[in-house]
Amino acid sequence: MSEATSVETMRRIIRQALASMEEHADELGRLDAAAGDGDHGITMVRGMKAAVAVLDANAPDAGALLSRGALAFSDAAGGASGALYGMLFATAGRQLGAGPYATADVAAAMRAGCDVVMRLGKAQPGDKTLLDALEPFLVALDAAADRPLPVAWRTALPAAQAGTAATAGMVASCGRSATLGERSLGHRDPGAVSLTYLLEAVDKVIGEAESDR
Amino acid sequence: MSEATSVETMRRIIRQALASMEEHADELGRLDAAAGDGDHGITMVRGMKAAVAVLDANAPDAGALLSRGALAFSDAAGGASGALYGMLFATAGRQLGAGPYATADVAAAMRAGCDVVMRLGKAQPGDKTLLDALEPFLVALDAAADRPLPVAWRTALPAAQAGTAATAGMVASCGRSATLGERSLGHRDPGAVSLTYLLEAVDKVIGEAESDR
Amino acid sequence: MTKLWNDPADFRAELIDGFVAAYGRYVRRIPDASGVMAVDGPRSGKVAVIIGGGSGHYPAFCGYVGPGLADAAVMGNVFAAPSSEQVYRCTQAVIGNAGALYCYGNYSGDVLNFDMAAMRCQMEGQDVRTVRVTDDVASAPPDQQEKRRGISGDFFVFKIAGASAARGDTLDEVERLTRHANARTRSFGVAFGGCTLPGQTEPLFTVEPGRMELGLGVHGEPGVSSSEMRTAAEIADLLLDTLLAERPDGGEARAALLLNGLGNTKYEELFVLYKDIDRRLAQEGVRIHRPVVDEQVTSLNMAGCSLSLLWLDDELEALLDAPCASAGYVQSAL
Amino acid sequence: MTKLWNDPADFRAELIDGFVAAYGRYVRRIPDASGVMAVDGPRSGKVAVIIGGGSGHYPAFCGYVGPGLADAAVMGNVFAAPSSEQVYRCTQAVIGNAGALYCYGNYSGDVLNFDMAAMRCQMEGQDVRTVRVTDDVASAPPDQQEKRRGISGDFFVFKIAGASAARGDTLDEVERLTRHANARTRSFGVAFGGCTLPGQTEPLFTVEPGRMELGLGVHGEPGVSSSEMRTAAEIADLLLDTLLAERPDGGEARAALLLNGLGNTKYEELFVLYKDIDRRLAQEGVRIHRPVVDEQVTSLNMAGCSLSLLWLDDELEALLDAPCASAGYVQSAL
Ligand SMILES: Nc1ncnc2c1ncn2[C@@H]1O[C@H](COP(=O)(O)OP(=O)(O)O)[C@@H](O)[C@H]1O
Ligand SMILES: Nc1ncnc2c1ncn2[C@@H]1O[C@H](COP(=O)(O)OP(=O)(O)O)[C@@H](O)[C@H]1O
Ligand SMILES: [Mg+2]
């Protein structure tokens, strides 16, 4: 993948992520309303729109584009998800730098982002947060590190989906819904759901790019 | 009718009036809500309860009992109807004095009350107020002045009922609903309706007293 | 919907008890009457400003009793004018040797009861005057201003009356200035939903989704006409088109402004609306003085808002700027 | 339901514009940032008190900027904490040479964003401290007070922070007193109905007729448990049973009190409820100081209320009594 191709792919990923958030905004809002304040869909759309709005500036490389988008997302979104997604992708973008990227590079960059999220947010997998989708995904991506990125990514997706589904059975201990304790049972965590949609959006773009060849 | 009988009849009338207002409170509230503030049923019940509460004090005569009840009504009810019904019945009661009453005495007392209401409230028949029930009733009562009170009263009732029905076709020009102008069309005036229920309550008591003989 | 009560029949008595218990630093209960008076009253030589009306409009009316505002508020049941007996008793509690001014919104029930009390006081040799607030442009045409009802313009008219009386003006002067303030106050409102009386389960009126009522009353009365729901910017224009059409002749281009929430239309929404009101008034060359965007004259939890303008001149502006303190409105020098 | 807006995406920006236009006598907009600062700031030698959070809680937060209260408020979107970038920018606009105190309700999003901004300021050599309001007893057990969220107790903790900073206390002292105020503030609330975000048509939660939620959040979160609807007197006892169970050890029997409406539960209802709260506290031998019965920390037009007590000692009482002025709360000497 040439650097120009990487930058273009990143642009398409961010646009696809916005489209996905718009498509699922109501669902994310409803999930958040079940135990939280109902703004997760609105927040994700607002953030992704801001990320798309900075796409046109000419970025040196795909990693820089991701970081820049992440900062714009973070500022526009606000809330817990603005801060955490912002740090996740800003860190990953900084570490990615210029392409081309091997699967292991991408996995390492995402892992670095995940570490920052855990340090900042003080949550662990099992606390019913987006980490319950992210952590299993990263483990699966690592396990497929010797395969081409589009294949590895697609291979890892079911781990995120399964992790998200499992959050319905968890009692929240972080974030707004923590207060509701047992009452948060039965609903998937909105952050885990949105993260999985984002990972699927990436898959859609890099999977298609793959088949375009 | 002995004076003791008159006093006892007046007690029964006031109790019957309360029962009637309680029975029709929701209807009066709905009628008032159509163009006014919806409190006419609540207000009439509150006022009549206060009138009943002063019944036990030993009144010298039926007229005094009515006046006293009217003042208690007026103070507890408040609002336009508190002031107007209060003046209507306080004036009528003062003029009635001690019984026994000929039909003409009662008609004259009610007319005196009606005059005060018109002077205070500055409304005329046709303005969609309780006067649209009261005025035709008094005309009819006058016309039957040579008949015994229970008969004359019953004879005059249809005039009040017809007057009330006619208020549905009037545009209010007094009271809260005046502002709504044309929008007040189609609903009977709550004050005309409550006045008619009060007149019917009187009929019920004096008519029965008649048949008791 | 009104949710908190014990027995709806006791609602007024309990709310007065609670109000007096909470705001004893401003008011005390008038013995044997349904009303409250300022803790420092009655003051000899000072005109007593007496306001009142039905309950359900807080801070109107009891919330405006205190230094620089009213001396007493007579409190009726929810949406019912207080009886003349209560108006009379409250008057006797606060009237001094300088007479009293009654000031209240122009509604049939209030007029009847305050007038009867005024007659009784006058027959007893007391000087009692009356200024009725008639700010609602929706309720009668301009040539019949005396027929208009009083809505959120109460806020300004009470403020001027209170400030005039507080600085020691005579009853003639307090009456003149209050009348002058009322003549220069105009309001117009919109409603998006009705309210429910304590103990009732049905709202007094409902507004269909996607529609709004124009020219609402502050007692849960529906509006005088109905229209499609509009954006905040369009509603700003609608309110101002109506109010600016009655800009008083020779009126200088300055006005005090109240954007008043009725109970269920909240502060953030009012600010969004105010942005466009402010912009439009700047375009029209009107200088806004000391705007207030808040709930001042409510209608239980009715949804909607009203805009009031008091067209200022120098004497009104000085009175408006005077400090005052009460449970519902504090204006400090700080 | 939230009814007034133009484009829901512009709601925050427009409400800030409208707020600043209306209350320019207290605040101005912080250039290039989503927040407001006091007109007289920054003042050299004075600790900057910076509050903030999502919008939808007016007067919290922007309504508390002014003399004797906060120096700046950072304003997020409705129910969304402001970003760390905005917190940082607002801090830079008002921080002087005496450092800054961040004070806000303890919610994940606010903690993350304010903490990130604090770290950035500290890396640039500025002294920034943080006190999170943790008054809501429903949100975690007593031995985990630091996990509790902040609700209407914000009002008291901000007041103490603002008064301490206004009299010139050092950052150490402002922080100590604010922390002390928070440690002695407890709140508990009930909800009767949810609220609707601008542009949405469905409320965030609904409460079945005849039921109520206990331990509500101020962001439209449902309560932690549900019960049958009760009378005002029963709700008074329910709120106080919970709060009095955590009366601090050695606490004198005096407390400041806020009975706070969430938006749709109106003043008259709150006074009816307050009557029984007052009676019960008198029975318990608690002296209530300067009670406030009002909407202070709202949740759009959510139905319900919360009761906050600040258990006073002499130093807190003096700070609470200091005058202050802002769009949302004025305390005058008058
Ligand atoms: N401390 C945390 N660590 C990890 N994820 C968190 C944390 N707090 C919140 N989240 C995630 O953020 C999501 C909520 O995001 P959002 O609704 O946008 O923000 P807010 O909670 O501020 O309203 C939760 O579903 C959860 O996945
Ligand atoms: N000026 C008036 N003259 C005669 N009747 C009046 C007048 N004003 C109001 N009414 C009567 O009072 C009724 C309303 O009473 P009510 O609802 O109890 O008082 P309020 O209008 O103060 O809420 C009206 O339906 C009308 O019949
Ligand atoms: Mg949320």
Ligand SMILES: [Mg+2]
């Ligand atoms: Mg009525």
Ligand SMILES: [Mg+2]
């Ligand atoms: Mg009424």
Ligand SMILES: [Mg+2]
């Ligand atoms: Mg949020």
